[in-house]
Amino acid sequence: MGTPSAGTPLTVGNTRVKEARKLSRRSVRTExxxxxxxxxxxxxxxxxxxxxxxxxxxSHAADQYADLLDGxxxxxxxxxxxxxxxxxxxxxxxxxxxxxxxxxxxxxxxxSPRLLVICADxxxxxxxxxxxxxxxxxxxxxxxxxxxxxxxxxxxxxxASVGSLFHLPVARATDAAEAVRAAQARGLRVLxxxxxxxxxLFDADLSGPTAWLFxxxxxxxxxxxxxxxxxxxxxxxxxxxxxxxxxTAAAVCLYASARAQRx
Amino acid sequence: MGTPSAGTPLTVGNTRVKEARKLSRRSVRTExxxxxxxxxxxxxxxxxxxxxxxxxxxSHAADQYADLLDGxxxxxxxxxxxxxxxxxxxxxxxxxxxxxxxxxxxxxxxxSPRLLVICADxxxxxxxxxxxxxxxxxxxxxxxxxxxxxxxxxxxxxxASVGSLFHLPVARATDAAEAVRAAQARGLRVLxxxxxxxxxLFDADLSGPTAWLFxxxxxxxxxxxxxxxxxxxxxxxxxxxxxxxxxTAAAVCLYASARAQRx
Numbered sequence: 001m002g003t004p005s006a007g008t009p010l011t012v013g014n015t016r017v018k019e020a021r022k023l024s025r026r027s028v029r030t031e032x033x034x035x036x037x038x039x040x041x042x043x044x045x046x047x048x049x050x051x052x053x054x055x056x057x058x059s060h061a062a063d064q065y066a067d068l069l070d071g072x073x074x075x076x077x078x079x080x081x082x083x084x085x086x087x088x089x090x091x092x093x094x095x096x097x098x099x100x101x102x103x104x105x106x107x108x109x110x111x112s113p114r115l116l117v118i119c120a121d122x123x124x125x126x127x128x129x130x131x132x133x134x135x136x137x138x139x140x141x142x143x144x145x146x147x148x149x150x151x152x153x154x155x156x157x158x159x160a161s162v163g164s165l166f167h168l169p170v171a172r173a174t175d176a177a178e179a180v181r182a183a184q185a186r187g188l189r190v191l192x193x194x195x196x197x198x199x200x201l202f203d204a205d206l207s208g209p210t211a212w213l214f215x216x217x218x219x220x221x222x223x224x225x226x227x228x229x230x231x232x233x234x235x236x237x238x239x240x241x242x243x244x245x246x247x248t249a250a251a252v253c254l255y256a257s258a259r260a261q262r263x
Numbered sequence: 264m265g266t267p268s269a270g271t272p273l274t275v276g277n278t279r280v281k282e283a284r285k286l287s288r289r290s291v292r293t294e295x296x297x298x299x300x301x302x303x304x305x306x307x308x309x310x311x312x313x314x315x316x317x318x319x320x321x322s323h324a325a326d327q328y329a330d331l332l333d334g335x336x337x338x339x340x341x342x343x344x345x346x347x348x349x350x351x352x353x354x355x356x357x358x359x360x361x362x363x364x365x366x367x368x369x370x371x372x373x374x375s376p377r378l379l380v381i382c383a384d385x386x387x388x389x390x391x392x393x394x395x396x397x398x399x400x401x402x403x404x405x406x407x408x409x410x411x412x413x414x415x416x417x418x419x420x421x422x423a424s425v426g427s428l429f430h431l432p433v434a435r436a437t438d439a440a441e442a443v444r445a446a447q448a449r450g451l452r453v454l455x456x457x458x459x460x461x462x463x464l465f466d467a468d469l470s471g472p473t474a475w476l477f478x479x480x481x482x483x484x485x486x487x488x489x490x491x492x493x494x495x496x497x498x499x500x501x502x503x504x505x506x507x508x509x510x511t512a513a514a515v516c517l518y519a520s521a522r523a524q525r526x
Contacts, residue, residue: 134511139501160508167503202522238402238521240430245423248397248514251507255515258501259465 061093129160146176308429324356392423409439
């Protein structure tokens with residue numbers, strides 16, 4: 001089991017708990033380069049990449065996740081304190097304060113990726129986390145959160161990634177166009193997912209190294225960014241639906257690539 | 264523009280507004296066989312299938328969506344009343360009370376579908392709506408919400424379907440097994456989406472009439488239901504992700520079918 005700190009559990013008024021709680025704000029996360037990994041799956045991922053600064057747990061969770069927390073210093077907190085640190089409706093009882101783990105853009109691109117994801121202006125934190133999870137499952141080599149995208153450390157993003165945030169490099173690019181050009185410079189074909197694109201996804205040759213470019217949930221890709229792509233690719237819409245949502249569209253594109261690349 | 268009712272806008276205390284508001288509860292929806300279509304996209308869908316009982320709108324929205332509401336009797340309400348009727352953080356200003364539009368299971372199955380979706384115990388309303396939207400986009404002929412699934416008329420389901428609830432028949436089957444057997448009786452091959460399945464999605468022959476069976480977000484398909492399927496099909500997981508979420512998994516499966524069926 002974990003190595004709990006001595007003494008009574010910390011309460012919500014404790015300074016360490018209060019400081020950790022501030023990491024729910026993006027400005028504080030960015031300034032301190034810290035974030036919260038909430039729940040056993042996220043804490044497991046964080047421990048696996050050695051980015052954990054401190055683990056908070058209730059005594060119940062410290063018992064329940066004794067295997068996970070084996071040999072780890074655990075700061076015991078009470079139920080109200082863990083609820084304050086957790087974004088979940090039903091907190092799992094264990095939250096880790098972690099160092100940021102962004103990979104530099106050059107690092108992600110230089111590793112000769114075969115499949116890369118570049119998000120531009122993805123604003124919903126759950127979507128960003130789901131795209132990271134799906135990219136991992138489809139075997140992508142990295143994800144770039146570009147432009148005005150949410151940060152990868154938003155609690156909802158971390159949760160929706162279900163550990164995948166720790167499995168593949170996630171880079172930040174204030175200018176998404178820079179990521180597109182960097183990918184092209186390394187020989188990747190950049191495909192813009194664009195409902196108005198003239199190349200049908202299932203007619204596209206996806207066998208080579210590919211970077212998928214996904215835009216905002218509501219307004220898609222800015223024209224000047226889409227124009228940089230090598231192709232604009234549309235998922236065929238067969239019924240009367242107008243479009244797919246961002247995370248399902250990304251799943252269809254990324255798995256089309258995964259299938260072509262293994263063939 | 265719409266035909267607004269005479270007089271001042273109704274307030275949140277008005278009896279008709281209060282009665283309509285009760286439709287946010289499943290028990291009331293089921294008893295009255297009514298539901299709320301919130302926002303212009305949903306109202307447009309509802310009008311297209313002629314299931315609208317009454318349209319509530321703010322005077323601002325009645326102007327803004329004048330084309331949509333052309334020739335329709337509109338009951339004007341104030342901002343607080345529309346907020347009470349809407350589940351959205353930022354209400355669009357127009358909400359319709361609608362009759363239920365479930366198709367009977369026999370109707371959905373008897374139409375010789377080529378692609379059908381059967382959900383068992385899908386509990387998240389947003390997931391159910393996204394699956395309906397994706398099924399529509401992939402060209403599916405119908406969706407069955409089976410077992411303990413959410414009802415199709417949950418406000419979050421209606422919203423996430425972005426109009427697709429009105430585009431293809433959605434049936435309810437208290438016993439999901441009944442839907443599976445009905446599909447098989449009509450010559451459909453039932454494929455259970457199952458992470459532990461031994462047939463790889465991309466090795467499966469998906470060219471014939473197919474019904475996809477999707478389980479609960481957390482625990483998947485009950486064993487006795489999965490056992491009824493003709494095959495258990497797994498989406499290959501390439502990275503270190505453990506799985507995909509329900510709506511992305513459904514998108515990958517349904518688009519694999521759409522692709523195979525058009526080839």
